[in-house]
Amino acid sequence: MRGRRLLAWVVTGLIVASVPAILLLDSKAGSYSLDAGEVVLNLGAVVALTSVGAVLALKVPRNPIGWLLLASAAIALLGGFAYTYAGYALNGGHDLPGVRVAAAWNTWGWALQFAGLVAIAFVFPDGRLPSRRWRPAVIVGAVSFTMVLIGGMLWDEPLDAPFEEVQPLDVLPYDVASVTHNVGLIGMIATLVLAALAVRSRFRGAQGELRAQIKWVAYAAALIPVAIIAGTIEGVVLESEPGLLTELPFVGAMMALSAAIGIAVLRYRLYEIDRLISVTLVYGALTAILAAAFAAISLVGGVALGAGSTLPTAAATLVVALAFRPLRARVQTLVDRRFNRERYEGLRRVDEFLAEIRDGRAEPEATGAILAEALGDSTLRLYFWLPRDGTHADERGRLVAELPPAPAGRTPVSRGELTLGTLLHDPALAERPGLLDAVIVRAGLAIEIARLRVEVRHQLAEVEESRTRIVAAADSERRRLERDLHDGAQQRLVSIGLDLRHLEQGLGSEDDTRAGLDRAVTSLTEAISELRELAHGMRPAALDGGLAPALRELAARAPIPTEVVATDERFADEVEAAAYFVASEGLTNAVKHAGGGRVVMRAARRNGRLVVSVTDRGRGGASATQGSGLTGLADRVEALGGRIDVSSEVGRGTVLAVELPCE
Numbered sequence: 001m002r003g004r005r006l007l008a009w010v011v012t013g014l015i016v017a018s019v020p021a022i023l024l025l026d027s028k029a030g031s032y033s034l035d036a037g038e039v040v041l042n043l044g045a046v047v048a049l050t051s052v053g054a055v056l057a058l059k060v061p062r063n064p065i066g067w068l069l070l071a072s073a074a075i076a077l078l079g080g081f082a083y084t085y086a087g088y089a090l091n092g093g094h095d096l097p098g099v100r101v102a103a104a105w106n107t108w109g110w111a112l113q114f115a116g117l118v119a120i121a122f123v124f125p126d127g128r129l130p131s132r133r134w135r136p137a138v139i140v141g142a143v144s145f146t147m148v149l150i151g152g153m154l155w156d157e158p159l160d161a162p163f164e165e166v167q168p169l170d171v172l173p174y175d176v177a178s179v180t181h182n183v184g185l186i187g188m189i190a191t192l193v194l195a196a197l198a199v200r201s202r203f204r205g206a207q208g209e210l211r212a213q214i215k216w217v218a219y220a221a222a223l224i225p226v227a228i229i230a231g232t233i234e235g236v237v238l239e240s241e242p243g244l245l246t247e248l249p250f251v252g253a254m255m256a257l258s259a260a261i262g263i264a265v266l267r268y269r270l271y272e273i274d275r276l277i278s279v280t281l282v283y284g285a286l287t288a289i290l291a292a293a294f295a296a297i298s299l300v301g302g303v304a305l306g307a308g309s310t311l312p313t314a315a316a317t318l319v320v321a322l323a324f325r326p327l328r329a330r331v332q333t334l335v336d337r338r339f340n341r342e343r344y345e346g347l348r349r350v351d352e353f354l355a356e357i358r359d360g361r362a363e364p365e366a367t368g369a370i371l372a373e374a375l376g377d378s379t380l381r382l383y384f385w386l387p388r389d390g391t392h393a394d395e396r397g398r399l400v401a402e403l404p405p406a407p408a409g410r411t412p413v414s415r416g417e418l419t420l421g422t423l424l425h426d427p428a429l430a431e432r433p434g435l436l437d438a439v440i441v442r443a444g445l446a447i448e449i450a451r452l453r454v455e456v457r458h459q460l461a462e463v464e465e466s467r468t469r470i471v472a473a474a475d476s477e478r479r480r481l482e483r484d485l486h487d488g489a490q491q492r493l494v495s496i497g498l499d500l501r502h503l504e505q506g507l508g509s510e511d512d513t514r515a516g517l518d519r520a521v522t523s524l525t526e527a528i529s530e531l532r533e534l535a536h537g538m539r540p541a542a543l544d545g546g547l548a549p550a551l552r553e554l555a556a557r558a559p560i561p562t563e564v565v566a567t568d569e570r571f572a573d574e575v576e577a578a579a580y581f582v583a584s585e586g587l588t589n590a591v592k593h594a595g596g597g598r599v600v601m602r603a604a605r606r607n608g609r610l611v612v613s614v615t616d617r618g619r620g621g622a623s624a625t626q627g628s629g630l631t632g633l634a635d636r637v638e639a640l641g642g643r644i645d646v647s648s649e650v651g652r653g654t655v656l657a658v659e660l661p662c663e
Helices: 002-027 036-059 064-092 099-108 110-123 132-153 174-204 209-221 223-237 244-266 272-305 311-339 341-358 364-375 427-431 433-442 444-505 510-534 541-545 547-556 573-593 628-639
Strands: 381-386 391-393 409-415 418-425 562-566 599-606 609-616 643-647 654-661
Touching: 002 036, 002 064, 036 064, 036 244, 064 099, 064 110, 064 244, 099 132, 110 132, 110 174, 110 244, 132 174, 174 209, 209 223, 209 244, 223 244, 272 311, 311 341, 341 364, 341 433, 341 444, 364 381, 364 433, 364 444, 381 444, 391 444, 409 427, 409 433, 409 444, 418 427, 418 444, 427 433, 433 444, 444 628, 541 547, 541 573, 547 562, 547 573, 547 599, 573 599, 573 609, 573 628, 573 654, 628 643, 628 654
Parallel strands: 562 599
Antiparallel strands: 381 391, 381 418, 409 418, 599 609, 609 654, 643 654
């Protein structure tokens, strides 16, 4: 393996090093020098073949495709060297060996230019023949290309310009060389057909990745007929020597084939070929149709109104502009239906689903299942993003703290700048963005509607849970009041009644009466105190003077140092009560859990909201989701349209803050 990589570097280095030598010879060839355009085109082909061949030979040295590309580059340079060598010798009158061979190679060496690409067609993409029955075809091809080269090189036919004055080698008799050359040409044509059949044979039995690999090469190979037609037009119709019209399509085909082979073998962005073919077919057909329509309208209008009128041209332009969008959509559908069936069926299924939503026969929340069906991925899952909660939710509105690890593919779904959710899917789908993106875009409206419905469903569930907690808390509070009244104040008052009844029945000395009355008064005082305790949770009487005095009174009763920074402004009763209970709960938690330290209570109006905070420097670690006290406060605050926030890093204290609308 190391030896093959070293050989790849050596071959690549020799190819690169030969370029300056060829350019130097060409600069001294005088009238035989190549045109600048021809030099650039030929170098472009050589660079494409060499770069792709070197990469493949280094990365997959056991695959002969990289070596065949390097061989094609070497043959192309050999042709350039033969031309410049012969031109240099003839221009300067140098008596150099092999000038006739070099001139003959310039005329007849073209056959080997195709040999490497034909060989690649037989072994593409894994470097092996489709089966053993293709071996005779390869042998026929090798023999045919050799016969064409030998028959031409040893023939006595005049050489192509600019070496037509050079004497051919004329080694073989005319009949032998002619038969050899012509039989080889027939074999070459047969080999080209067999190579195409070999590719077709692989494609018919291919699926998935192999099918996409072959599509890349087939797409680039479509330029070869263009090159042949262009060369035929230049040589036969225009009756001129091969020039840019022949070389430009040929070099373009070589470069495109090299790039396509590299992409296919290395599997880089493999499935982009479907989108590329689709775009080419759509816009090619669209251009042809619109151009024909423009020409027809302009021609008919020009005949009817006269050649000097600009109205036909304006009308044709207007028709083309108006027809572009609907015609493009129609052509895209036809192309997908014929050449990209998977995309066509996926979009069709999404369109059916959208129609069912409009008719009320389907719910938008089923979009995930429809996408799985349209994309052919049973593992696909769609999760909706809820910005208010900062997390995802499933189609039932249940929050998902972390997306599941499988399936591993992740594609964010958005509509404009709005994030809608995340699609989890088979990672292989990411390699087919033409399919995945098209289906997601087509289903975008349904996904957006589903996300809104999921968000509303989640919020309704939160409201329902809040109502349930409020009802449960109210029931619990009523039971507590009932129990405390029965076991405490009620029994105390009964006892007072019995004492007073006893005094009434056995009124004795003045001292005894005074003592009994003292006991009765004491019991009444205790009963009143207990009733005040039972009233805890109702609006405190301290709020009659405003929020600030109530907070100061609350701080004065606290067993730890408490500072109050509060506005003297008055607010609605329910707002002041909620603010007071927030401060009371925060102070209570600080006393119980903060481990001492100083507490600061603040209350101020900011931007139309009353902001209340309780800050301590205790141990921290509190959570708004832990403990019925904070949960009850959250329900009370949210019922008024406010929000509550608890910041409590371990070791850095706790900040309990609420914002209440007060306008």
